[in-house]
Amino acid sequence: MSRRDGFRFEYDPGVLRFGSGSVDDLADELARQGFDRALLVCGSTVGNSPAVIDPVTEGLGDRLGGVFAETTTKKRLATAVEGTEAMDAHDADVLVALGGGSSLDVAKVISVLDAADRDPAAIGREFEERGTISIPSGSLAPIVAIPTTLAGADLSTVAGVTAAPDGGLVDAPTSGGVGDPRLMPGAIVYDPALVATTPKSILAASAMNGFDKGIETLYARTATPVTDATAMRGLGLLRDGLRRLGDEGPTEDVLEPVLEGTMVVQYGISRPGETTLSIVHAFGHGLTRSYDVQQGAAHGVVAPHVLRYLFEEVDGRRDLLADALGVGDAADRAEAIVDAVADVRDALDLPARLRDVDGPEPDEFPAVAEAILEDSFVANAPAGLEPTQEAIEAVLEDAY
Known part of the structure; x- marks a missing residue:
């Protein structure tokens, strides 16, 4: 790319908060953005790890509505459907995704499904046919991301998702994703103290993914x-x-x-x-x-x-x-x-x-x-x- 080339740069990231102990101020950040009740979305390992989840639940304080600790690396559509039900059950108006890219992706799909308000079977048929899910106009449930890995999937407007027949929504294994500018998290909280609780092996693998984002960004068209x-x-x-x-x-x-x-x-x-x-x-x-x-x-x-x-x-x-x-x-x-x-x-x-x-x-x-x-x-x-x-x-x- 020559410096003489023209370009258009449209980008609207969420609020960035950085520093050890920054999750302590989660309730304050939610209040600033007008959110009242959060559904905390994470995997079962994170949900059962006090060193990871306790600082977040304490930081959310009275604004924590409930915990949905069901995400997996498979990023299943069926999990997102269950997350939508949990969001309704806890009367949540914001999703707080804690963990790796899988939890953030599932939270984004939950946001889409919550806005779509469609029968899960119809959503499954569409996903199997098109590899994506229609996103309605209007507002989507906002997301706050708290990464605990180094994959660099946080400042993103897209999410990957898969479905398998055992989830009851598709007849054949299907992979795809959703994407929309409204899926950019409203806030991303980077807390080194929290990330330090993640095992080295997980951080190492995720770090290579994040590192390559920087490599590719320099030579991409x-x-x-x-x-x-x-x-x-x-x-x-x-x-x-x-x-x-x-x-x-x-x-x-x-x-x-x-x-x-x-x-x-x-x-x-x-x-x-x-x-x-x-x-x-x-x-x-x-x-x-x-x-x-x-x-x-x-x-x-x-x-x-x-x-x-x-x-x-x-x-x-x-x-x-x-x-x-x-x-x-x-x-x-x-x-x-x-x-x-x-x-x-x-x-x-x-x-x-x-x-x-x-x-x-x-x-x-x-x-x-x-x-x-x-x-x-x-x-x-x-x-x-x-x-x-x-x-x-x-x-x-x-x-x-």
């Missing part, structure tokens, strides 16, 4: 000078902070710059009608939608190989990337970038080969490559990069 600035600042914090996380483990001191970096790299990447997520995330989707591979682990395996392929084909704004990753003085900036990304992965002790995760075998690569090519994020690949089935399969083979 939808990049802007605004997102250049935020991505570079965030990557500068993450490149050292994630290595330190790998060495020292999750403490408030270690996590403060890491959480700040995660917040900054995602600022501006999810905008009405476009995103800066690109080909690495398309690979991640292709590997995780059909296989039992954690998203961050998939990113750790494929990101260096995808970047090497990308740099063989196009410039990929390697000068900006190299500066952001602290390797601007390298003779071969492309290879230095690949090495820097691999170094972060290795510092986080994530798998380096596709054969070491529960992913596809080589005879399945053609089907995976086809799914990757069909992913919408491929459209955001750098200008001049035109991925082919053969090229995608070659990247998977190198990663294996």
Whole structure:
């Protein structure tokens, strides 16, 4: 992208609150935004972990209406239906999503279903047919996000969701999502003390996903000078902070710059009608939608190989990337970038080969490559990069 290129940047993020102990002021934030009763949405592990949930319930105080601790990494549509019922039962007017991206995604779907006020069977039929759910006009139930991982799924207007026949809403396994500017959380609370309660292994895997958001934001076709600035600042914090996380483990001191970096790299990447997520995330989707591979682990395996392929084909704004990753003085900036990304992965002790995760075998690569090519994020690949089935399969083979 040349600096002579014009661009349009439309972005309306929620209120950002940052700092250890910031969840203590949740009731104040809800009051400022005019919310009275919150339904706290989280997974069962978080719901049964006093070190995580107690500071949040105490921070909400009298504004806590109830707790819905039923989300899972599958992000089931049936769970969102149950969440809508819980919202009605507790007379809640705001959803507070606590945990990883799964809880936030389910909360967004709950918000959509609450506004739709439709029969769950009809919603299931639509989702199976279209891979999405119609979002009515008017207001949606607001959301407050409290992330406890580093995936960077907070400042987003989209959510993924799946459905399976055992949930009673679809006849065949279905995956898809919803998206609308109204799904941007009204507030996002980043509390390093709370994130420090998350096990290192979970933080490490999620961190790779967040780290790659910054990488992709710099070379995506939808990049802007605004997102250049935020991505570079965030990557500068993450490149050292994630290595330190790998060495020292999750403490408030270690996590403060890491959480700040995660917040900054995602600022501006999810905008009405476009995103800066690109080909690495398309690979991640292709590997995780059909296989039992954690998203961050998939990113750790494929990101260096995808970047090497990308740099063989196009410039990929390697000068900006190299500066952001602290390797601007390298003779071969492309290879230095690949090495820097691999170094972060290795510092986080994530798998380096596709054969070491529960992913596809080589005879399945053609089907995976086809799914990757069909992913919408491929459209955001750098200008001049035109991925082919053969090229995608070659990247998977190198990663294996």
